[in-house]
Amino acid sequence: MTRSGPDLALLLLGGFRSLVDQAVVELEARGFADVRPVHDFAMRAIAAGAGNTSELGRRLAVTKQGAAKIVAVLEERGYVAREADPEDARAKRLLVTPLGFEVLGQGEEIFDGLRRQWEQQIGRDQLDALEQNLHVLVGDSPIRLDTPGWLAREVG
Amino acid sequence: MTRSGPDLALLLLGGFRSLVDQAVVELEARGFADVRPVHDFAMRAIAAGAGNTSELGRRLAVTKQGAAKIVAVLEERGYVAREADPEDARAKRLLVTPLGFEVLGQGEEIFDGLRRQWEQQIGRDQLDALEQNLHVLVGDSPIRLDTPGWLAREVG
DNA sequence: AGTAATAGACAACTTAGTTGTCCACCCCGA
DNA sequence: TCGGGGTGGACAACTAAGTTGTCTATTACT
Numbered sequence: 001m002t003r004s005g006p007d008l009a010l011l012l013l014g015g016f017r018s019l020v021d022q023a024v025v026e027l028e029a030r031g032f033a034d035v036r037p038v039h040d041f042a043m044r045a046i047a048a049g050a051g052n053t054s055e056l057g058r059r060l061a062v063t064k065q066g067a068a069k070i071v072a073v074l075e076e077r078g079y080v081a082r083e084a085d086p087e088d089a090r091a092k093r094l095l096v097t098p099l100g101f102e103v104l105g106q107g108e109e110i111f112d113g114l115r116r117q118w119e120q121q122i123g124r125d126q127l128d129a130l131e132q133n134l135h136v137l138v139g140d141s142p143i144r145l146d147t148p149g150w151l152a153r154e155v156g
Numbered sequence: 157m158t159r160s161g162p163d164l165a166l167l168l169l170g171g172f173r174s175l176v177d178q179a180v181v182e183l184e185a186r187g188f189a190d191v192r193p194v195h196d197f198a199m200r201a202i203a204a205g206a207g208n209t210s211e212l213g214r215r216l217a218v219t220k221q222g223a224a225k226i227v228a229v230l231e232e233r234g235y236v237a238r239e240a241d242p243e244d245a246r247a248k249r250l251l252v253t254p255l256g257f258e259v260l261g262q263g264e265e266i267f268d269g270l271r272r273q274w275e276q277q278i279g280r281d282q283l284d285a286l287e288q289n290l291h292v293l294v295g296d297s298p299i300r301l302d303t304p305g306w307l308a309r310e311v312g
Numbered sequence: 313a314g315t316a317a318t319a320g321a322c323a324a325c326t327t328a329g330t331t332g333t334c335c336a337c338c339c340c341g342a
Numbered sequence: 343t344c345g346g347g348g349t350g351g352a353c354a355a356c357t358a359a360g361t362t363g364t365c366t367a368t369t370a371c372t
Contacts, residue, residue, distance in 0.1 A: 003287075005175075005267025006196075008274075011287060012172040014294040019165045038359090054319055064320070066360050090319040090368045111161025118164075122289045130286050131159075131167060133278045138170040194328090210350055220351070222329055246337045246350040 019114050026110045032103050034077075040107050042070050043079060043100050052091045079103060175270050182266045188259050190233075196263050198226050199235060199256050208247045235259060 020037055027035050042060060050056040057067030071094065074080035079100035085091040096104070119127050176193055183191050198216060206212040213223030227250065230236035235256035241247040252260070275283045 004264070005269065005271035006264055008271050008287060009172055009175045009179075009267060011290040011294060012168050012175070015290050016165055016168040016172060018294055019161075019168070023165075052319070062359095063361065064318095065322095065362085068320075069359070085319095088319075088369070090366095092320080108160070108162055111165060113161070115161040115164050118293055122292055126285065126289050129282065130289055131164060133282050133286055134167040134171050136278055137274055138167060138174055208350070218328095219330065220349095221331085221353095224351075225328070241350095244338070244350080248351080 019111065022114055023107065023110045027103070027107060030106055030110075032106065035103055035107075038070065039074060039077075039079070040104065042067075042074060043096050043104055046080060046094045047096045047101070047104065051093055052085065053094065054091075056094065074100070175267065178270055179263065179266045183259070183263060186262055186266075188262065191259055191263075194226065195230060195233075195235070196260065198223075198230060199252050199260055202236060202250045203252045203257070203260065207249055208241065209250065212250065230256070 024036065038060075042056065045056055045059045050059050053067050053071055054064040056071065057064040060067060060070075062070075071080060071082070075082060079097060081095050081097050082092040083095070085093045115127075122130075180192065194216075198212060201212055201215045206215050209223050209227055210220040212227065213220040216223060216226070218226075227236060227238070231238060235253060237251050237253050238248045239251070241249045271283075278286075
C-alpha cells in the first residue's frame with residue numbers, strides 16, 4: 001500500500017515507462033526500428049493538422065529549429081514528406097506518408113493491446129476508474145509533449 | 157472517457173509531469189533553486205546506502221561517469237559531501253549533508269501535499285485504488301530511475 | 313508602399329548523458 | 343607472496359536532442 005507523495009509520482013512514471021518501453025520493443029519487433037515516442041507524437045501532430053515545421057514546433061512545445069531536426073529524421077526514414085506549399089512560398093508542407101501511417105497504426109494497435117493486458121490484470125471497472133480519475137486530476141488536455149528528451153531516449 | 161491505449165500512456169505521463177512540475181516550482185519558491193528530480197533521487201539513493209559513486213551509478217542505472225557528474229553538481233551545491241573511505245583507498249565515501257537532508261525533507265513534504273490535493277479532488281478511496289492498481293500493474297519495484305534526461309529537464 | 317511578422321536554413325552552444333582509456337588499489341588463488 | 347583480474351575513480355572525446363542567435367525570403371497589416 002502506497003501512501004507517500006513521492007511514491008505516487010514514481011508509480012505514475014513507472015506506469016508510463018512500462019507501457020512505452022514495451023511499445024518501443026514491440027514496434028521494433030514488427031520491423032520499425034528506431035521509432036521513439038517523440039516520432040510517433042510528431043507524426044500524429046502532422047496528421048492532425050500541423051502543416052509546416054513551425055506549427056509542428058508549437059504543437060510539440062519545442063522551437064522550430066528543434067522541430068526541424070525531428071522532421072529531418074522522419075523524412076530520412078520515409079515517414080514524412082515535404083513539398084512546396086502552393087499558398088506560401090516560404091513554407092514547406094508536411095505530410096505523413098503511407099509508411100508513416102503504417103507506423104502510426106501499428107503503434108496504436110500495440111498500445112491498445114497493452115491496455116487490454118492491463119484490463120485483464122485489474123478488471124475493466126478498475127481501469128476505467130483509473131483513467132477517469134487521472135483525467136480529472138490531469139485536466140482535459142493531458143497531451144503535453146514537452147518532454148522530448150526523455151521521450152526520445154533509447155530504451156534500455 | 158478515455159478508451160485508447162496511447163491516451164492511457166499520455167494520462168500517466170501527464171499525471172507524473174503535473175506532480176513533478178509543481179514540486180520543482182514549489183521547491184524553488186522555498187529557496188532551493190535548480191533542484192531537479194534526478195538530484196532528489198540521487199540523494200535518496202545515497203542516503204539509502206549508495207556509499208560511493210560507482211554504486212550510485214548502478215542504483216540510478218547510469219554509468220559511473222554519469223553518476224560522477226551528478227555527484228559533482230550535488231557537491232558543488234553543498235547537498236552531498238565526499239570523504240576518503242578508510243576501508244578502501246580507491247573509493248570516496250558519499251554522504252548527504254544536513255542541507256541535503258533539508259532539501260529531501262522539503263521535497264517529501266511538497267509531494268505529500270500534492271497527494272493530499274489529489275485526495276481531496278477524487279476522494280481517498282479512489283486515490284487508494286489508483287495507487288493500488290498501479291502498484292499491481294507496475295510491479296513491486298516502481299523505482300526505476302533510468303530516465304535522467306527527462307528528470308533533469310528544466311521545468312517550462 | 314512600408315513595416316512588422318513568419319517560414320525556414322545554418323551555425324554555435326548547452327545539457328546530460330555516453331564510450332574509451334588510464335591508473336591505483338583491492339582481493340583471491342596458486 | 344605475488345600476480346592477475348576486477349573495481350573505484352579521473353580525464354577526455356563523443357553523442358543526442360534540444361537550445362539561442364542570426365540570416366534570407368516571403369507574406370500580412372495598415
